Amino acid sequence: METRKDYISLNGVERVSLLLLALGEEQVQRIFEHLDESEIREIAVTMTNLGKVSSNVVEVMFSDFVDQLSTTGALIGTPESTKRLLTKALPQEKVAQIMEEISGPAGRTMWDKLSNINEELLANYLKNEYPQTISVVLTRIRPEHAARVMTLLPDSLVMEVIMRMLKMESVRREILDDIERTLRVEFMSNISKASKRDSYELVAEIFNFLDRQTEAKMIGNLEESSPDDAERIKNLMFTFDDMLKLDSQGIQAVVRVIDKTKLALALKGANDAIKEKFFSNMSERAGKLMREDMQSMGMVRVKDVDEAQNYIVITTKDLANRGEIVIRKGGDAEDALIG
Incomplete structure (x- = not known):
């Protein structure tokens, strides 16, 4: 009964992902040829997060193929297995794009991801772009995030961007694709390095949430073992x-x-x-x-x-x-x- 409950709890995309993980690479390739990019991306995301699924659940789902699947054992959906399957069906560039979107900042689309990027990082990148490009980006991300980014841009540039936004008509698909491609290659690929938290800032942030007595004790211990580190943390708190x-x-x-x-x-x-x-x-x-x-x-x-x-x-x-x-x-x- 528990196995059937586990199977029933899987949604449609999870069942499709499990099916593809159980099939051979050639069969997966033929299936992917009949799906559009958004469907493949959704399946890839689900595969990556699927984790371990009991072989009993697999047998229930493939009751007509118990003989073939009974020796398969448990299946594990991981980034590596997803990438391997995608590589058999899609060009390398497209695979890299999908995997980057899965493992990058939260969000299904490039614009979702940009809305989760620190506003200072995004503003520092955009201020070197053409006003037209900036206006397109700001109209595609969440309004509250766009507002924060806009306040960090030079005043003269902001006014030009606003005028472009006011006069903007629908943007052609090829222009959007080109902007997305540029952002992915020049910005998103380096974002993990650019946004890495300084370890001292992280510790100072944690210390800020300690009660005064515990904070004083930890700072005191750190001053004894590493006075320079203690001083640096205190300056950041x-x-x-x-x-x-x-x-x-x-x-x-x-x-x-x-x-x-x-x-x-x-x-x-x-x-x-x-x-x-x-x-x-x-x-x-x-x-x-x-x-x-x-x-x-x-x-x-x-x-x-x-x-x-x-x-x-x-x-x-x-x-x-x-x-x-x-x-x-x-x-x-x-x-x-x-x-």
Whole structure:
């Protein structure tokens, strides 16, 4: 019964992919000759993600061919097996294109993938392209992503691109194909190298999510074993104390979106400079209400203050990642009380 349930759970494309994995390469080649490119691409994606399928499920699906398939055992869909089968049916260039799309940034089409590329990387590439090419790309990717990319392009170039977009008519298929081909060869093929995270930035990002006590302990241990690495990580970290480095516009943007109760709790344990930074960017009435809220809290635990401050740090970094603010970057006892 479990085998039949497993078989029933497979959708149509998964069953087709399993069938092709079980067949010989010549048979697969003949089948692919009757499919269009989009169908082959969908099957290739499914093959790659199919993983291991029990031979019992294979036997159920091919009940008319039990004798031939019973010795096949389990089938495993992998990038390598998919590429090998595609190579028998398609030109090498087309195989490379399909496999690159499968293993590259998320998305089924080139335009989906571009919408998942870091906006700075995409903007740095596009600023050297013709305005007409840029306008085509920006009209094909997601609007919210196009907006972020546009803000990173030179002002003079943006205006020209916008004018091209306004006057743009339907783009011929061959032009789109040419742009896609260029992007794939010149940009997407190098994107994994260009977007590789710096290991120090990654560790600093992780440390930002630690509670203050654990963070101090890990930084202390790292300072003992590798002081240079510790210093580099500390310089990359963004903590609540770094809110002082935000300009007035940035602080105001943060205040607009955060939970005011959590802000009051966070400021309860903040130093005077940070308190003044926030209060100076609130209206007199809002500042007065915030001070009253802080006073009414009485004694609060450092743990709760840390959690509130970490919430504000995460919110601030999220705003920065969306390009809404700019961060200019250059530290208890968990149950202690702050009056």
